[in-house]
Amino acid sequence: xxxxxxxxxxxxxxxxxxxxxxxxxxxxxxxxxxxxxxxxxxxxxxxxxxxxxxxxxxxxxxxxxxxxxxxxxxxxxxxxxxxxxxxxxxxxxxxxxxxxxxxxxxxxxxxx
Amino acid sequence: xxxxxxxxxxxxxxxxxxxxxxxxxxxxxxxxxxxxxxxxxxxxxxxxxxxxxxxxxxxxxxxxxxxxxxxxxxxxxxxxxxxxxxxxxxxxxxxxxxxxxxxxxxxxxxx
Numbered sequence: 001x002x003x004x005x006x007x008x009x010x011x012x013x014x015x016x017x018x019x020x021x022x023x024x025x026x027x028x029x030x031x032x033x034x035x036x037x038x039x040x041x042x043x044x045x046x047x048x049x050x051x052x053x054x055x056x057x058x059x060x061x062x063x064x065x066x067x068x069x070x071x072x073x074x075x076x077x078x079x080x081x082x083x084x085x086x087x088x089x090x091x092x093x094x095x096x097x098x099x100x101x102x103x104x105x106x107x108x109x110x111x112x
Numbered sequence: 113x114x115x116x117x118x119x120x121x122x123x124x125x126x127x128x129x130x131x132x133x134x135x136x137x138x139x140x141x142x143x144x145x146x147x148x149x150x151x152x153x154x155x156x157x158x159x160x161x162x163x164x165x166x167x168x169x170x171x172x173x174x175x176x177x178x179x180x181x182x183x184x185x186x187x188x189x190x191x192x193x194x195x196x197x198x199x200x201x202x203x204x205x206x207x208x209x210x211x212x213x214x215x216x217x218x219x220x221x222x223x
Contacts, residue, residue: 004155031209033209033210033211042213042214042215043150043156043199043213044213045210045211045212048209048210050209056210091155091156093155093156095209098205100146100158100161101158101209101211102158103155103156103157104155105153105154105155106154106155
C-alpha cells in the first residue's frame with residue numbers, strides 16, 4: 001500500500017514568495033496532521049484535520065500559514081509570504097481511529 | 113498529556129538487545145505509551161504502543177511497569193539500520209489524537 005505522499009521533497013525559494021506544500025494521506029484515513037521540524041524546536045504539530053475539517057490549529061505559528069483539506073485525499077499547507085525562519089522540514093501524517101499515525105518523508109523547505 | 117523523560121543518547125552493539133528507558137510518572141489511566149523512531153532524513157516511523165500490558169510485534173517489545181510510570185522499549189537484536197532517534201510519547205485515549213514529540217533518545221548501533 002502507498003504510504004503518505006508529500007510533494008515536493010525539496011523546495012528552495014526566496015523570501016517573500018508563496019510556498020505550497022502538498023500531502024496525499026493514506027486511503028481510508030480520516031485524520032491528517034501537519035508537523036514542522038527544526039533543530040531548535042524539534043517536531044511540533046501545526047494543525048490537524050478530521051474528516052477534512054480543521055480541528056486544532058493552535059500550533060500554526062502566524063497568519064502567514066494556512067492549511068486546507070478540500071477532500072479526503074489531498075491537503076495543502078501554504079506559507080505566504082515566506083520568511084527565512086520558516087526553513088524547516090514539514091511532515092504530513094495520517095491516521096484513523098485510535099490507530100497509529102503514519103508519516104510521509106517530509107518536505108525540506110529552505111527560504112533564502 | 114503526560115510528559116516523558118528519556119536519556120539523550122545511548123550506544124548499542126550490533127546483534128545485542130537495546131533497552132531504551134522512558135519515564136512517564138504523571139501518566140493517567142486513559143493514556144497510551146507510544147514509541148516512534150526517526151531515521152535520518154526520514155519521517156517518524158511507528159514502532160509499538162501499549163496501555164497496561166506488555167506488547168510485542170515484529171519490530172520490538174514494550175515493557176510497561178505495573179504502576180505505569182515507566183516503560184522500556186526493547187530491540188531484541190539491534191542492527192546498524194536501527195540507528196535513529198527514538199521517541200517515547202504518551203497519548204490520550206480520548207478524541208485528542210495529537211502526538212507531542214520530545215527530544216527523544218539518539219541510539220547509535222555500533223558494529
